[in-house]
Amino acid sequence: MVLASGTGSLLQSLVAAAVDDYPARIVAVGVDRDCDAALHARAAGIADFRVALREHADRAAWDHALTEAVDAHAPDLIVSAGFMKILGPEFLARFGGRIVNTHPALLPSFPGAHAVPDALAYGVKVTGSTVHLVDAGVDTGPVLAQEAVPVLDDDDEASLHERIKTVERRLLVEVLAAVATRGVISDGRKAVIPK
Ligand code: GRF
16 A cells, blocks of 8 residues: 655556565555646556545544545555655554655654755755654654665755655665565564564
8 A cells, every 4th residue: 555645756666566476566545635646546557545634624534534545455564655744643553563654865864844955955965765664753763774875066956856766766665575575573663674
């Protein structure tokens, strides 16, 4: 099960990977707004649904609706692939430990929705991609995998984000295959995918 909000290029890499002997399939794609990710799902023949915050009375009602919509597909794993909303307490209570997020920075540096411009503004020479389990904090959950990406002198947000996303697309596919095959052991702080 994949959650997305944006252009859906990470989703597309998962769609392309999840064939033949890849150990997972995408049962559905959930979005919180009209976006290209939903169009990619439809083009691939994958069920999609939208649960928009503004169509609910408050965050708790949205959290409940999203939880029910996802649960209807009985996913083993939930992948937040560019889903730009913080998941709520009901969702975490139902699916905690089975939600994987990808973040375009080397956590714990530059958490939040502005990781790429924040890294550029700070002037770091190396940033990267982090794939991690989702907990109740913002990009604070146990790290599953990280890979560094150089920041070039003439980078702008678009060029740096695209270099990071090229890594994210591959790393996410690799990590999900490992998790789907071997599971995750986590004490809530550290996470290990058994060999
Ligand atoms: C990725 O960089 C992801 O880490 C971030 O949003 C981006 C999603 O890209 N949270 P796309 O919509 O899949 O192209």
